[in-house]
Amino acid sequence: MKMHDLISMARKQNRSALDEQAGKALLARYGVAVPLSVIVAGADEVAQKMKPLKFPVVVKVMSPDILHKSDAGGVKVGLKSAAEVEGAIRTMMQQPAIAAVRIDGFLIEEMAPAGQEMVIGGLRDPQFGPLVMVGLGGIFVEVLADVSFRICPITRLDAQEMLAELKGAAILKGARGRKPVSQEAIIDVLLKVGGENGLLTQHAADIKEADINPLIVSDAGAVAVDARFILS
Ligand code: ADP
Ligand code: MG
Numbered sequence: 001m002k003m004h005d006l007i008s009m010a011r012k013q014n015r016s017a018l019d020e021q022a023g024k025a026l027l028a029r030y031g032v033a034v035p036l037s038v039i040v041a042g043a044d045e046v047a048q049k050m051k052p053l054k055f056p057v058v059v060k061v062m063s064p065d066i067l068h069k070s071d072a073g074g075v076k077v078g079l080k081s082a083a084e085v086e087g088a089i090r091t092m093m094q095q096p097a098i099a100a101v102r103i104d105g106f107l108i109e110e111m112a113p114a115g116q117e118m119v120i121g122g123l124r125d126p127q128f129g130p131l132v133m134v135g136l137g138g139i140f141v142e143v144l145a146d147v148s149f150r151i152c153p154i155t156r157l158d159a160q161e162m163l164a165e166l167k168g169a170a171i172l173k174g175a176r177g178r179k180p181v182s183q184e185a186i187i188d189v190l191l192k193v194g195g196e197n198g199l200l201t202q203h204a205a206d207i208k209e210a211d212i213n214p215l216i217v218s219d220a221g222a223v224a225v226d227a228r229f230i231l232s
Helices: 002-014 020-029 043-049 082-093 154-163 184-195
Strands: 036-040 057-062 075-079 105-110 116-125 129-138 147-151 208-215 222-224 227-231
Touching: 002 020, 002 222, 002 227, 020 036, 020 057, 020 116, 020 227, 036 043, 057 082, 075 082, 082 105, 116 147, 116 184, 129 154, 129 184, 147 154, 184 208, 184 222
Parallel strands: none
Antiparallel strands: 036 105, 057 075, 057 105, 116 129, 116 208, 129 147, 208 222, 208 227
């Protein structure tokens, strides 16, 4: 599906944001790796629909009313069989925060290889236009606010500098016994999002806010496992 279709479809449904699968489809169009996924309406469809997927998988609730799926009890990782997926969906449907809201379905997707969780984001400055942001995931973002920003479009050198500026930059190189991650893979995603032909630069008028959280980066590459785009 074309970028334009993804956005016009959301608008037609009076939605101010792309759902997770549409957001990932948009990233995939710009060459960012995302997990292979299917959507089911409920547990009954699982066995049939998830045939193309390899275990282990993740299940996530899809709802325009839920911003943080984990907080609502709407994410279950590491599922190893169709029966486990069915069970996870049934349990989710009983969570108070899920039972009370509109549900679009459940996203079942392959697990990304383990790695460092990063955040890549975008927002629009009234004066400077689209900005792209990168940070280390988890407490680095939430507590330490360790992020760096640039105005789009960024160059490869900008992307390299953005990573080097992070206070936690040493983590990426394998500090404290961690495995080093592919900085090239992060730079590559930063360019696909904020570079000259990148998503934010090309669609500055449509996208108000972008949030890839997390991008999971290993020594082999980077996969965007959660994506949220708020439309202008
Ligand atoms: P939310 O941010 O809405 O709570 P996420 O989609 O970010 O939900 O999932 C929560 C966490 O689950 C992620 O931060 C990540 O650690 C893990 N996770 C989600 N999807 C995957 C995946 N496909 N592969 C590996 N881990 C995942
Ligand atoms: Mg997330």
